[in-house]
Amino acid sequence: xxxxxxxxxxxxxxxxxxxxxxxxxxxxxxxxxxxxxxxxxxxxxxxxxxxxxxxxxxxxxxxxxxxxxxxxxxx
Numbered sequence: 001x002x003x004x005x006x007x008x009x010x011x012x013x014x015x016x017x018x019x020x021x022x023x024x025x026x027x028x029x030x031x032x033x034x035x036x037x038x039x040x041x042x043x044x045x046x047x048x049x050x051x052x053x054x055x056x057x058x059x060x061x062x063x064x065x066x067x068x069x070x071x072x073x074x075x
């Protein structure tokens with residue numbers, strides 16, 4: 001089952017976040033074949049670029065004390 005394959009699930013999540021490629025809208029993939037096709041189209045460089053944008057937009061916390069707390073809420 002692909003849902004238990006963490007690397008595949010990670011790539012699928014990155015591919016699902018794509019809204020457009022070179023200014024051309026990309027419909028959200030629905031089937032496994034569509035996800036795999038989009039992952040292939042993006043390639044390693046495209047997936048890495050998406051991961052970097054997401055990482056920059058949503059930086060991880062330095063401390064696990066922040067997990068589950070809203071920003072600015074005391075632990």
